[in-house]
Amino acid sequence: xxxxxxxxxxxxxxxxxxxxxxxxxxxxxxxxxxxxxxxxxxxxxxxxxxxxxxxxxxxxxxxxxxxxxxxxxxxxxxxxxxxxxxxxxxxxxxxxxxxxxxxxxxxxxxxxxxxxxxxxxxxxxxxxxxxxxxxxxxxxxxxxxxxxxxxxxxxxxxxxxxxxxxxxxxxxxxxxxxxxxxxxxxxxxxxxxxxxxxxxxxxxxxxxxxxxxxxxxxxx
Amino acid sequence: xxxxxxxxxxxxxxxxxxxxxxxxxxxxxxxxxxxxxxxxxxxxxxxxxxxxxxxxxxxxxxxxxxxxxxxxxxxxxxxxxxxxxxxxxxxxxxxxxxxxxxxxxxxxxxxxxxxxxxxxxxxxxxxxxxxxxxxxxxxxxxxxxxxxxxxxxxxxxxxxxxxxxxxxxxxxxxxxxxxxxxxxxxxxxxxxxxxxxxxxxxxxxxxxxxxxxxxxxxxx
Amino acid sequence: xxxxxxxxxxxxxxxxxxxxxxxxxxxxxxxxxxxxxxxxxxxxxxxxxxxxxxxxxxxxxxxxxxxxxxxxxxxxxxxxxxxxxxxxxxxxxxxxxxxxxxxxxxxxxxxxxxxxxxxxxxxxxxxxxxxxxxxxxxxxxxxxxxxxxxxxxxxxxxxxxxxxxxxxxxxxxxxxxxxxxxxxxxxxxxxxxxxxxxxxxxxxxxxxxxxxxxxxxxxx
Numbered sequence: 001x002x003x004x005x006x007x008x009x010x011x012x013x014x015x016x017x018x019x020x021x022x023x024x025x026x027x028x029x030x031x032x033x034x035x036x037x038x039x040x041x042x043x044x045x046x047x048x049x050x051x052x053x054x055x056x057x058x059x060x061x062x063x064x065x066x067x068x069x070x071x072x073x074x075x076x077x078x079x080x081x082x083x084x085x086x087x088x089x090x091x092x093x094x095x096x097x098x099x100x101x102x103x104x105x106x107x108x109x110x111x112x113x114x115x116x117x118x119x120x121x122x123x124x125x126x127x128x129x130x131x132x133x134x135x136x137x138x139x140x141x142x143x144x145x146x147x148x149x150x151x152x153x154x155x156x157x158x159x160x161x162x163x164x165x166x167x168x169x170x171x172x173x174x175x176x177x178x179x180x181x182x183x184x185x186x187x188x189x190x191x192x193x194x195x196x197x198x199x200x201x202x203x204x205x206x207x208x209x210x211x212x213x214x215x216x217x218x219x220x
Numbered sequence: 221x222x223x224x225x226x227x228x229x230x231x232x233x234x235x236x237x238x239x240x241x242x243x244x245x246x247x248x249x250x251x252x253x254x255x256x257x258x259x260x261x262x263x264x265x266x267x268x269x270x271x272x273x274x275x276x277x278x279x280x281x282x283x284x285x286x287x288x289x290x291x292x293x294x295x296x297x298x299x300x301x302x303x304x305x306x307x308x309x310x311x312x313x314x315x316x317x318x319x320x321x322x323x324x325x326x327x328x329x330x331x332x333x334x335x336x337x338x339x340x341x342x343x344x345x346x347x348x349x350x351x352x353x354x355x356x357x358x359x360x361x362x363x364x365x366x367x368x369x370x371x372x373x374x375x376x377x378x379x380x381x382x383x384x385x386x387x388x389x390x391x392x393x394x395x396x397x398x399x400x401x402x403x404x405x406x407x408x409x410x411x412x413x414x415x416x417x418x419x420x421x422x423x424x425x426x427x428x429x430x431x432x433x434x435x436x437x438x439x440x
Numbered sequence: 441x442x443x444x445x446x447x448x449x450x451x452x453x454x455x456x457x458x459x460x461x462x463x464x465x466x467x468x469x470x471x472x473x474x475x476x477x478x479x480x481x482x483x484x485x486x487x488x489x490x491x492x493x494x495x496x497x498x499x500x501x502x503x504x505x506x507x508x509x510x511x512x513x514x515x516x517x518x519x520x521x522x523x524x525x526x527x528x529x530x531x532x533x534x535x536x537x538x539x540x541x542x543x544x545x546x547x548x549x550x551x552x553x554x555x556x557x558x559x560x561x562x563x564x565x566x567x568x569x570x571x572x573x574x575x576x577x578x579x580x581x582x583x584x585x586x587x588x589x590x591x592x593x594x595x596x597x598x599x600x601x602x603x604x605x606x607x608x609x610x611x612x613x614x615x616x617x618x619x620x621x622x623x624x625x626x627x628x629x630x631x632x633x634x635x636x637x638x639x640x641x642x643x644x645x646x647x648x649x650x651x652x653x654x655x656x657x658x659x660x
Binding site for chain 1: 278279281341342344345348349359363366367368369371372375379380383430431432433434435437
């Protein structure tokens with residue numbers, strides 16, 4: 001059970017709360033920029049933080065933690081309340097937000113993939129579910145705000161690092177099984193994966209690395 | 221089983237059909253204002269009336285009544301056909317629509333929360349599912365029409381009364397269990413909750429009561 | 441088990457792959473027209489091709505093939521890669537795209553309805569699920585692109601042929617059971633249904649056949 005590596009450990013649990021909190025801040029901030037009311041701020045904080053996990057759980061056929069787990073719901077709502085007060089400060093922290101957002105991207109990718117594997121999904125399905133966990137919350141936020149989702153619009157690598165992270169998480173789980181790395185071994189590998197996702201995303205934003213589009217050809 | 225209070229009673233069943241019918245009218249009307257064809261009118265009537273319940277049932281992991289219950293599907297589609305004919309009259313009934321819409325908001329909040337409790341959801345989860353039942357249909361309608369959903373856009377209290385209603389429905393169910401109020405007691409409480417939601421919503425529209433947004437602060 | 445008729449037969453399986461591939465091309469093309477990057481092209485190809493089936497499977501409560509079946513996922517992703525290269529040619533094939541799209545509409549309608557019946561859905565529920573299979577992929581694509589979905593926007597008959605196809609598929613399954621038509625009988629009927637959907641759609645585009653909207657009345 002790979003889930004064990006993530007759920008039995010205080011470090012990982014703390015980190016998951018951090019990811020929820022960070023995504024909640026970014027969702028609440030989007031609502032504040034549109035001058036919505038307090039309730040809408042809470043709605044967007046909640047959906048951005050937990051919408052990805054809800055999508056994953058729906059597709060897995062399990063009870064969605066985004067509406068059943070009191071701790072995560074509280075973390076998301078508290079982030080909404082906090083951002084409603086300290087938004088001027090957060091607006092000034094552009095790079096901090098990009099940094100923490102990149103961290104959340106990695107954390108949710110590893111977390112979603114590991115949960116899918118724990119429910120005996122195949123590697124491919126686990127990669128899909130990891131990516132949903134990392135990307136669906138922000139996508140639902142953007143759909144509600146009537147904007148094209150970041151996953152399509154962001155010119156920098158955004159979905160690609162999460163894809164790489166999900167793939168590496170599957171490899172880490174397979175390696176743990178094959179070579180009996182144990183809980184500490186898997187945890188170490190998972191932390192490395194989070195760092196890889198984080199670094200990929202940050203390098204892409206910093207050095208303006210983008211994917212090519214369709215092949216440009218003159219039609220004859 | 222709290223569901224019993226809602227489903228065993230002709231009054232409540234009649235009221236639920238009414239709520240479905242009202243939401244169907246409002247969905248169909250939105251399609252007519254965009255000059256869509258008859259099929260799109262039916263699609264929007266159906267999704268507005270039953271999309272909330274479908275979302276609730278998906279999250280609960282039960283068979284979605286919005287595609288399985290012939291009575292509710294018929295009620296939604298008939299509302300679409302009727303509004304395609306009598307839309308000029310309904311356009312003149314602005315206050316009647318706001319009134320009936322507020323009634324539907326209360327009815328669906330109580331209904332969704334009670335169904336979630338009947339399936340042994342926790343209080344918090346039941347509140348979420350009640351709110352999804354009351355708000356998701358209109359949200360899906362607005363997403364399909366490529367507009368920011370009312371739940372975010374409406375300046376008056378819209379989501380807040382439904383939240384209060386869901387919370388009170390949980391308390392009503394708890395009170396029924398603790399003090400053995402029986403079917404009639406719970407029904408009375410549920411009717412009071414519907415009235416509370418209705419009055420909150422109407423007062424908010426009538427007297428322009430709104431929630432504050434984020435705290436306004438000059439950044440120093 | 442009506443599913444048998446569709447799944448046990450090489451012709452039908454080949455045809456389903458073809459429908460997935462065609463929808464993938466149309467999704468990828470939409471991303472290319474918006475000048476999105478390669479990853480977004482793949483996302484839109486995948487969601488357009490398999491989003492309908494995922495919606496159907498979620499509502500049916502079964503494991504969604506769009507993230508579990510390697511063959512269909514590969515077909516969708518390959519269509520995205522191909523369209524990223526040959527998009528100028530495909531842009532010149534407007535009628536070919538409308539034609540193949542109409543074919544996919546019929547194939548997915550029959551396929552979704554038959555799968556729902558195989559899982560013991562009622563006729564009405566099977567019609568809903570067939571229509572979701574045929575229409576939800578394109579609808580999700582349009583929502584992600586921040587456009588009003590074709591199902592509402594397209595002036596020609598688009599949802600109506602799929603509705604007729606789903607209804608006829610239910611009748612075909614009922615007829616197969618009642619008169620013991622066997623696998624070949626049902627397959628023949630299903631192929632006829634696909635042709636009916638295809639012809640209805642093509643006639644509507646070719647001869648500009650549309651549904652009326654709401655009844656136009658002067659309000660007195």
